[in-house]
Amino acid sequence: MTEQPVPDTPHNRMSGPIHGWFSLSYSNYLVANRALMQCMPLGWQDRMVACLEEMREAFEGVPQAEGFRVEAATEHEVSDLTEEQQRELGITEDWYRGETPPHWLDADEIREWEAEHEDPDGPAYHDRDGNELESHQRVLLPAVDPVPHYRHAPYIAPKTDA
Template identity: 50%
Template structure:
């Protein structure tokens, strides 16, 4: 039996649950943030991406997508400026048009008389629902990846160090030291891990030597 059996609905799994109630059809990940994660995390991420790409390499897919940084707005809650920025037309008078040549007072009177309870919204001739969400382009606050040079330190809570139980063997202490060192490395920027990695390797060499010594028969 599989350790991770598929749900009765094969698409109703962790990914579907992660997207929650959103209607998003795509997941956009910022390259700058991805390259700023710990190296160990990046290795896991790349392995998953490679696995996904290989699993669907037989499918025809589009060549490229265009991603535009934007802010999301509900049509019926947008200001006049936001509506203009989104190129949305608003009809407050049920399609009626005021006669030409009205004075200011006459126009105000006409508008008051013909104004509908609910305005109608449209864009490029297509009617929009007041609760529909639209996007307005904006400037991305996350900096460009800059050929892999941009680094933004992530806020990752490191796991608590493992403390061997009182009376533990030297082997247990070495195992705890190696585990704590690996955890520290996974939360350290790649450019500062060389020394820490060497410490882990030294501890692992001690573990190997300890196991070899433990297996060596003692001379009588």
């Protein structure tokens, strides 16, 4: 049986090869390293530039951001962050689900209150905007980019040169 081609409809485009390439990520953008792209063979660079120009022309006039801030990062589960990393990201950890011990308790009474009120399911985490985060949720910590800036990068041989 001959496989029928998929009709080129708006719905099929939105769930097509690009959607599949991004896989299960929630990424809204593709970030491609210029230094690595400049190390690709010239034929590849010609095809890439042609595709980028074609996309630019296709969406000419569509409002877009003037620029973007891109920074290297490492990915971590919220529950694996150190206190310092939580502070850096503005994440708070609440073991008592928003409750606070009465202000008149002494140190021993506070420890007793905390033992009675601590959530057995673990802490609740919140980002700096007050949104609750799941303990297994992945967040990004700023990191040093291992690929040098294109102005300082040496030639890095792609596998295609092997």
